[in-house]
Amino acid sequence: MLTGFQNHQSTEAVSGALPIGQNSPQNVSFGLYAEQLSGTAFTAPRHENLRSWLYRLRPTAAHAQYVPYAGAQALRSGPFTETPPNPNRLRWDAPRQFAGDFLDSLTTYAGSGSPDAQHGIAVHMFSADRNMDRRAFMNADGEMLIVPQDGALRIRTEFGIIDAAPLHIVVIPRGVRFSVDLPDGRARGYVCENYGATFRLPDLGPIGANGLANPRDFEAPEAAYEDTDEPYELIQKYCGALWATEVRHSPFDVVAWHGNLAPYRYDLTRFNTIGTVSFDHPDPSIFTVLTSPSGTPGTANCDFVIFPPRWMVAENTFRPPWFHRNIMSEFMGLITGDYDAKSGGFAPGGASLHNCMSSHGPDAASYKKAVEADLQPVKIEDTMAFMFESRYAFRPAGWAMETDLLQSDYDGCWNGFEKADVPG
Structure with missing residues (x-):
C-alpha cells in the first residue's frame, strides 16, 4: 500500500516494531537492527535534511x-x-x-x-x-x-x-x-x-x-x-x-521505518495546471513538477516539466510553444498522445534533445495550423509530454549517435517556412 508522503512518515509491518521516542534504543523490538539512511550531510539545514531510520532483520553491512x-x-x-x-x-x-x-x-x-x-x-x-x-x-x-x-x-x-x-x-x-x-x-x-x-x-x-x-x-x-x-x-x-x-x-527486510x-x-494526472486567461504564452516553467536546484538560484541542475491536458484560452496569441533559444538544455519525451508543437515524427516512447541555444519550435505544419486557427477556447486532450531541463549541456552517448532510431531528417521539419512579406 501507499500512503501520503509530505514531511515525515512512520510505518510498521508488524505492530510494535517501530521504536517510540528514540531512534536507536539499546534493544530494538524483536531483535531488529536500527540503520539510518542519510540523503544529505548530517549538518545540512533542518529544512533540507533528509534521513530515515530503518528497522530490519539483518544489517545491510553483511555482504x-x-x-x-x-x-x-x-x-x-x-x-x-x-x-x-x-x-x-x-x-x-x-x-x-x-x-x-x-x-x-x-x-x-x-x-x-x-x-x-x-x-x-x-x-x-x-x-x-x-x-x-x-x-x-x-x-x-x-x-x-x-x-x-x-x-x-x-x-x-x-x-x-x-x-x-x-x-x-x-x-x-x-x-x-x-x-x-x-x-x-x-x-x-x-x-x-x-x-x-x-x-x-x-x-x-x-x-x-x-x-x-x-x-x-x-x-x-x-x-x-x-x-x-x-x-x-x-x-x-x-x-x-x-x-x-x-x-x-x-x-x-525492513519491518518498520520512519523519516522524510x-x-x-x-x-x-493530479498536476494542477496553471495558465493564462488573457493573452500571450507563459514560459514552460509553469509546468514544473519537481526541481533539483543548483548553486545558482532559479537555474536548475534539473527541472522535471510536463505538458499535460489543459485548456487553451489566450486571445490573439500563438498558442503552441513558440520559436526560442534557451540557456537551458532540453531533453523531451512523450508518454502518450501527440505533442502540440510537432504534427508528426515525435511519437510516444520517442525523445528529442535541444541543447543550449539551439533554435527550435513548432514545425511548419503546426505553425500554419496555429496562425490560421479560429481562437476559441479549446482543450488539449489525450497527451502527456515531459522535459528534463538542465543548466548543463547534454552530451549524447555513443549509442545515441549511431543507432538507426536517430532521425537523420529531423532538421527538415523546419523546412517550408515562407519568407515574411515586409513592405518597403
Missing part, C-alpha cells in the same frame, strides 16, 4: 566484496566523453526491442556533469521483458526518476512496494535498494539519473499557496518486508561503474 559487473552494457555515466559536444537538434524514434530486465535494458541517450562531483544528470531508456528475479540494484551516484511509458512496473524497495503505470512517476533516492517486476510482461520508459541536489517541489512565488504539484499527492510505500534466506545478487552503481555482490537473504527520505510515487 561479500563487490566485483565488477558486466551487464547493462548500454548504460553510460558522467563524465560523458564518448562523443564531442554537439549543437545539432536531435530526435529519436521509440525503441523497438524489449530485452533484459530493468537494469540490463537501461540504455543511455545523453548526460552532463559527473557523479563524482555530484552535479548534472544522465537520461536513459529501459525496454525490459523480464523481472529482476532475486536481483536488486542500488545507485550510489544519484537518485532515479522513473517515467513509465508502456507497461506497468512493480517496484520492490527497502521501504515497501510501489506499483506504477504510465502517467505515474517514481523517484528512488540515492542508495536505496530496489528491484523491478513487470506485471504486463514487458515495459518501456524513461529514467533521469540525478547526480545533483535531490528533487523537490519548486517554490510557487506569486502563484501563492496552491497549484502545480501538491504535496498531499505524493505517496510513499508502507513497510512490507520479505523474510527469505535465498541468495540475492546486489548490483551497485558507484562513480560511474557497476559492481556486484551476493547477499544471502532478501535485501527487502523514502521512494515515492506521483500521479501526473
Whole structure:
C-alpha cells in the first residue's frame, strides 16, 4: 500500500516494531537492527535534511566484496566523453526491442556533469521483458526518476512496494535498494539519473499557496518486508561503474521505518495546471513538477516539466510553444498522445534533445495550423509530454549517435517556412 508522503512518515509491518521516542534504543523490538539512511550531510539545514531510520532483520553491512559487473552494457555515466559536444537538434524514434530486465535494458541517450562531483544528470531508456528475479540494484551516484511509458512496473524497495503505470512517476533516492517486476510482461520508459541536489517541489512565488504539484499527492510505500534466506545478487552503481555482490537473504527486510527520505510515487494526472486567461504564452516553467536546484538560484541542475491536458484560452496569441533559444538544455519525451508543437515524427516512447541555444519550435505544419486557427477556447486532450531541463549541456552517448532510431531528417521539419512579406 501507499500512503501520503509530505514531511515525515512512520510505518510498521508488524505492530510494535517501530521504536517510540528514540531512534536507536539499546534493544530494538524483536531483535531488529536500527540503520539510518542519510540523503544529505548530517549538518545540512533542518529544512533540507533528509534521513530515515530503518528497522530490519539483518544489517545491510553483511555482504561479500563487490566485483565488477558486466551487464547493462548500454548504460553510460558522467563524465560523458564518448562523443564531442554537439549543437545539432536531435530526435529519436521509440525503441523497438524489449530485452533484459530493468537494469540490463537501461540504455543511455545523453548526460552532463559527473557523479563524482555530484552535479548534472544522465537520461536513459529501459525496454525490459523480464523481472529482476532475486536481483536488486542500488545507485550510489544519484537518485532515479522513473517515467513509465508502456507497461506497468512493480517496484520492490527497502521501504515497501510501489506499483506504477504510465502517467505515474517514481523517484528512488540515492542508495536505496530496489528491484523491478513487470506485471504486463514487458515495459518501456524513461529514467533521469540525478547526480545533483535531490528533487523537490519548486517554490510557487506569486502563484501563492496552491497549484502545480501538491504535496498531499505524493505517496510513499508502507513497510512490507520479505523474510527469505535465498541468495540475492546486489548490483551497485558507484562513480560511474557497476559492481556486484551476493547477499544471502532478501535485501527487502525492513519491518518498520520512519523519516522524510523514502521512494515515492506521483500521479501526473493530479498536476494542477496553471495558465493564462488573457493573452500571450507563459514560459514552460509553469509546468514544473519537481526541481533539483543548483548553486545558482532559479537555474536548475534539473527541472522535471510536463505538458499535460489543459485548456487553451489566450486571445490573439500563438498558442503552441513558440520559436526560442534557451540557456537551458532540453531533453523531451512523450508518454502518450501527440505533442502540440510537432504534427508528426515525435511519437510516444520517442525523445528529442535541444541543447543550449539551439533554435527550435513548432514545425511548419503546426505553425500554419496555429496562425490560421479560429481562437476559441479549446482543450488539449489525450497527451502527456515531459522535459528534463538542465543548466548543463547534454552530451549524447555513443549509442545515441549511431543507432538507426536517430532521425537523420529531423532538421527538415523546419523546412517550408515562407519568407515574411515586409513592405518597403
